[in-house]
Amino acid sequence: MELGQKIKCEADRTAGFGKAIAAMPGCERLGSCIQCGACSGACPLSIYMDQSPRQVIALVRGDFKKQALSCNTIWLCSSCYACTVQCPREIGITDIMYALKQCAMSERAYPAGLSIPILARQFVRMVVRRGRITETRLVMRFFLQTNWKAAISSWRLGLNLIRTRRFGIRQQHIKQHLELAAMLAQAKNANAGGSP
Amino acid sequence: MRYHYFPGCSLKGLGRAYDESLRPVMERLGVELAEIDDWNCCGATAYMSTDHCNACALGARNIAIAESSGPGDIVAPCNACYLALNKTRNCLAGDSATRAAVQKALAVAKLTYTGTAAVRHPLEVLVYDVGINVIKRNVVRPLKDLKIAPYYGCQLVRPHCSFDDQWNPTAMDRILTALGARVVDFPLKTRCCGGSLTGTAPEAGLRLTHIILGEAQRRGADLIATICPLCQFNLDSYHDQIARRWGPARIPAVYITQLMGMAFGLPTEQLGLKRNFLPADKLLAAT
Missing domain, CATH: 1.20.1050.140 (Glutathione S-transferase Yfyf (Class Pi); Chain A, domain 2)
Structure with a gap:
């Protein structure tokens, strides 16, 4: 029988991780969580999560960085803010999910086989280059990179989009896209060092 | 204004x-x-x-x-x-x-x-700057006999909205009533539609969309009124996949502004109603 570690221990902790997340914008009240689970109850996606939102809060507070960043929870969060408005301790749970996503993105620590972060990455690239999103192109690029079979099986959707004249293939862009890219590079530099 | x-x-x-x-x-x-x-x-x-x-x-x-x-x-x-x-x-x-x-x-x-x-948001402008009475005065073809489920989606009312309730907003209900429609009591009005998960994690995303459609069907709605392009896209675009997994819930989803345009007597072709996958036949027939 193969043995695997079932319970987290001191060696799994990354000291200072919880404090670093709590220092990020909107996450200030992390420490006041009473583990009531109202967030998990309000979350429409918690039934698909490997750690409930309540558990994620506990993992972050306990400095279990690896477990917090590698769960599917933060990526299944669709930012509906149900948890945030339901929380009796007024914790910005959605913002904590965002902070964890930012951290996982910058360290490429998201779970393998999950395509949601790839869409986010492609979205950002298109905005930096063009200033606007052309949805049809973004979705096609996403499927080509992650699951080309799905792209083929959604031919009916594509045909329907053509039929309803919404299959916009021409890339939308702003006039000052170079200026915008320079602006974003400037803001990114200001951000460096802020992420745990 | x-x-x-x-x-x-x-x-x-x-x-x-x-x-x-x-x-x-x-x-x-x-x-x-x-x-x-x-x-x-x-x-x-x-x-x-x-x-x-x-x-x-x-x-x-x-x-x-x-x-x-x-x-x-x-x-x-x-x-x-x-x-x-x-x-x-x-x-x-x-x-x-x-x-x-x-x-x-x-x-x-x-x-x-x-x-x-x-x-x-336009809902706020319509209810608080324009006013329900002005909207009512512009109605020339009331949407009578149409049962409409008002679906707000999540990101309008949570968490930054100051003009309506976070769980039970009513701005769209009031507009629909002014248009002469019958507003269906719809408790899922702010539940998430699945957002982009319908594409990135369809098992989870489509189920969320299905829950909204199924509830609207159970409550006897002819139409779902939406105010968000992603909600409208999700509710309109995946009927075949949803029917395959959970059974059909074929209720057309249209924008509140399309309903207003119809009630105001604006030309149908100006309102983009032909862009729906699932056409809003009852709306076109009723007005």
């Missing part, structure tokens, strides 16, 4: 029927929408997942351009844009470090953010 108009990428793409119907309806009500010059993507949820400061800089550029072009509030019809721009405003008001970094980034484009222009 003059506003800066932030259509957002969806209203130029998959959700263009929203833009097409919003403009003539607002014009009929005396609301002038001046599109913000060279506006950029709001960043939505994807940018916020990557970089907080950059996400704020994206929103701030749009607001700063609007502010520099004259007084007036900003109207953002897409729920995700409405949330992203309001989130930007709230972050910049409460977080001086982010504000300083964003101002420095804006300086690259010779822009300054002042925070004077509020970001508002």
